[in-house]
Amino acid sequence: MIKYLLKLPIWVILSSVIAYICSCIFLFFYQPRLIFFPSANLEKTPLYFNISYQDVWLPVEVPNKKSQLIHAWWMKADKPSNKVLLYLHGNGLNIGANINRANFFRELGFSVLLIDYRGYGRSQGSFPRESQVYQDAVAAWNYLHNKQKIPSEQIFIYGHSLGGAIAVDLAAKKSDAAGLIVESSFTSIRDMVALKKMFSIFPVDLILTQRFESSKKLSNLKMPVLFIHGLNDSTVPAFMSRNLYTLAPEPKKLVMIPDAGHNDVAEVAPHEYEQAVLSLVEMSKFAAAN
Template sequence: MTVAKLQIATQLWLQLLLLVGIVVAIAYLAICLFLFIQQPRFIFYPSRVIEKTPELFNLPYEEVYLPVRVKSGKVEYIHGWWMQNNQPNAKVLLYLHGNAINVGANIHHANRFYQLGFSVLLIDYRGYGRAQDRFPNEMRVYQDAMIAWNFLVQQQQISASEIFLYGHSLGGAIAIDLAVKFNEAAGLIVESSFTSIREVIAYRNVFRIFPIDLLLTQRFESIKKVAQLKMPVLFIHGTADSAIPSFMSEKLYAAASEPKTLFLVPDAEHNNTATVGDIEYLQTVKAFVEQAHARRLLTTSE
């Protein structure tokens, strides 16, 4: 091969490499843009099909549709079930479920709280079940939880000091955010939840080739909020949880102020802590509620 031909071949290879590099760079930037815009769809997995209702457990309930006024002036609705308990001195639980399915997948666990003597408000965020058809994101679910709180306090005329907040998984992050805003609540129960979406991504070792800190808009930074809590808090987590490791609840517990309790359930996975924990689970929740109530009485009498 002559020198001239070698130079031409080298130039062609360089041009080809440059072209490949440009294509790869464009593809990389396109994926970054896609992740930036579509990231709620990697976090929320709503379903419109409600397979179970409170009728499964013969629970008395009221179907509620709560209005949410959005910036455009339009009114959207969240949906929920208000299961009022007739037991004397019944406490109230605002139940905030995780990122998947809808209220129907949570009725079994909501029934446990009902049997413990709670009146339970179990809600779907917009985009889930029978709630308004708008895909959820971090700000919207925070707003939806606040609407549910206002329903209990304003429409049902329930004292804030009688309301316990419960959140499972992603719902735990939502419950923590709500508890920071309304510190007069009786107590907070956070089950199988995480420190932040950023740490979940790091733990699962996904998207590591992308600048996550720049792209992430759905942060759910519970670890930065728990120190602001001014109510008793109970953290529950299964030690065999493969979706969200239990060390995240341990971190949340360490960062939270007293009074606080950490209940780790040996061998329990992400969605079966109550089943595996069985009697001890119920006793732990009951003891926490009694202690929180006693503390409230002591505080108000001082």
């Protein structure tokens, strides 16, 4: 390869080197836009499904500025319940695209807090980054725990896809949570990049700033964990949930759904999904009693 390159005109070599360096710089600074795909347009609200809800605005601290507000919907269960779900959605669209999935948990008896990260939906802030979405999840937890006065042991944390990585990070910080549900998520962004051959020519470990390293945080979990994944997921391969499950401490459960993709696990297998969530609730009760 070196002998071949030396035969090229010097201007071709220099142009190639400059283009390569510029590509590295572009990926270093632009990578959040390759990970997050927010939308400001809320196509639906809970009223679309005849769900009563409350708009909630949660402050997050911003260095050298006034706090910014993230937007959330607080949807109480139809019947009095001591189960609460903090819902952390994936990297696309906003909470308006997640109402139906969130309502699935309401129908299982959970009250649900569904939040938009900064830069999504009606939340303030510019384009999101990894550190910011972690802060937004903590702000949502604080709202439930401090404002709504909900005991930590009644709060379940749920995350789908990228939201699963955010959920793992939050659960590692809040060891007294009732339980954690990680759906269709990955081990790390580094592992996801490794699946894309187009990035193999770049020094990924030097460039990568948005890491979402769930696999390194699982050992800090202190609550029951449910991993659930569709075997036909073409976005995040199902083996990543298997790897997460292997790394997580007990008590834990892994449910793999045949014929399900990245976004339709509950729709493809509603009964299996419901039983998996209810089994997590039972694991949480057992862990609390012991």
